[in-house]
Amino acid sequence: MSTRHSFVVGLAFGIGLVMAGSAAGYHTRFIADNCNSAPPTPTPFITREGSATVALRARYEGYQWAGGCWNDNDRDDSPNDPHEDPGTGGEGGDCSGFTFKVWRESLVTSDAGFEQWGMLRNVHGPYTAAAFKAGTGAPNVTVSKASLVKMDALASDGHIGLIYATNPDGTDQIIEAKGEDYGTNIWTRAYRGNSSYTGVRRTGWSP
């Protein structure tokens, strides 16, 4: 083995060693460096329009299982998070955390009031997608899917998305935190007719 060859092999081994170590302990510092635990602002006047604004500001900001903190720079600041790990500290909400924050709900499930959470407040809320599907929590009720309107939700046992618009072909544009490989965005979906999805409405909106 030549000297040069030995050096190159050693170089590769060294890089591999560091990369393996980094991968094993991988997490982003998005939440640690950016997010806060500020209390929400109770507010008596909350519209579907305002919730659409909350949702649109989360668009393009990534996905984090069990997460709920994002900025508004239109990119995922912690891309390629490992799958199946709620502790990677990345940007974005998961589907139920996103819905909780967009619907501006309380951490107290018996409280149907509205609370405004800051974008950088890291909060997921007490509901899973399945809990939303069941209409759990004082603000949430199940409703007929045919009657859903903008910013109502469609929830299954494992996912929830919000209706942003209805399309001429009968699909909906759904704004949702879809997964690590997808982030948070608006996609055309056929959830409404799918029998594994239930219609869910946040109650108490201001007109």
Next chain:
Amino acid sequence: MRRHSLERRIVSPLAGIAAGFALASLLAIVVATAVARPSTAVPGAVFDATHLPPLLTLPGERVRLVYDVHCAPDGIEDPERGCAAQGVVHIRSGANGQFRALPLEPSSADGIRQLTATVPEKIAADSEGFEYYAELRGADDGERLLVPGGGADAPHRSLPLLDPTDADLGRHVFGEARRGTRILEAPWGEGPASVGLEPGRTFPAIGATAFDVDENGSVLVLDEAHRRALRWNRDGMGPATVALSISGRLADIALGDDGSIYVLESVAAPARTPVVRRFDAAGRALGVVETAERGPAQLRIGPNGPVVLQRPSHQWMPVGETNSPIEPREQRRKARAGRPVRSGGEVVVLRRDGGILAALVSNGKVQRSWNVASDTPLGEVQLAEPIGRRLLLIVRTFTDSADEFVVLVLDRNGIVTQFSTPTDEWAEAAPLTRFRIAGSRLYRLGSDSSGVFVDRYDPGAS
């Protein structure tokens, strides 16, 4: 000499390891610093609009154009501090002549800010329909938004159905669905004849998100999780593997007349739009083009090449012609309300409360049309395909606890054939990819907990 050689053999790899360690550590620090850079808490402006175009209308209907407008100022996080948008609709009778401006009036519904205009009766009643586009402005910063994005070059088109054929589905009876003939199946898994499920925390699972059938009856199933397609010949022999350089996420697929494979991806790179990739039959990459809009929903083959249904305009746009890609600006300019079909003309569909309006259109004029009513709610239209002078229409019907697809063949007198199929969607697929037609045969993609399958139907037999 020998001692120096031995030292070199030991020292060189060690030096390499040290250098590699230092280099990778430096890189990791640089990356971590970039990722950890504190981000700004200042929210950006929001300015977006959605609009459901009245693509088809019935005689005597009052036509109201409604735009949900989402507008919030830069730098203020309070989402209730919206900004007052304003705008006009430019409208004309038929497809030629000058547009005239129609002011949009502020309104609201369900707490959503809207801009609306009622189409003047004379224009709404024009036998050639009307064209229109909206020009919206955010009142605070004057940002301008055209809906649809092609503006005067490719406005929305609304066509009147002067004499539609009525078809009443009544109340749907669930539980009588036909299963069809199973022509292929593949288990979930990692083997060469298996289909993959996408990694990650996705519920339901996502896999085999689209398929297509060529004119010979060969079936191509997209196995996006494995970045490939699986091909079965018309006798069900296979699968042969076609490796595809794709993102591995939910996508649509279409087979070109020359054997080209087109894949429409659903997730875009930051600040970009999704892409359509073209491959030859062996999977060699031949080209890629971005879609004009952020939310493409469906990929099909038109008379001149691939066409994509785009959102938010809801317009069909060509993305390639004679094997050359069409750039986004040109896509937008060539946008159409209807899907151009291989046999010529267009098919236009509008699902609305209580039913579906459908029309076969040629040279901008309605040739045949149908008004389908249903007492059971109707979901998405999975397929609308002319078969001669008939129309094959497949729509999901649903209650809050059940759903099936309804297959209809419609002619001048009404319903020729009607039956239902199961939905079989254990795994999530692209939203409008469940059915394909080749020749006179209908094919349905389904999945259950063991794998993916394709069933075949003869829609001519009731």
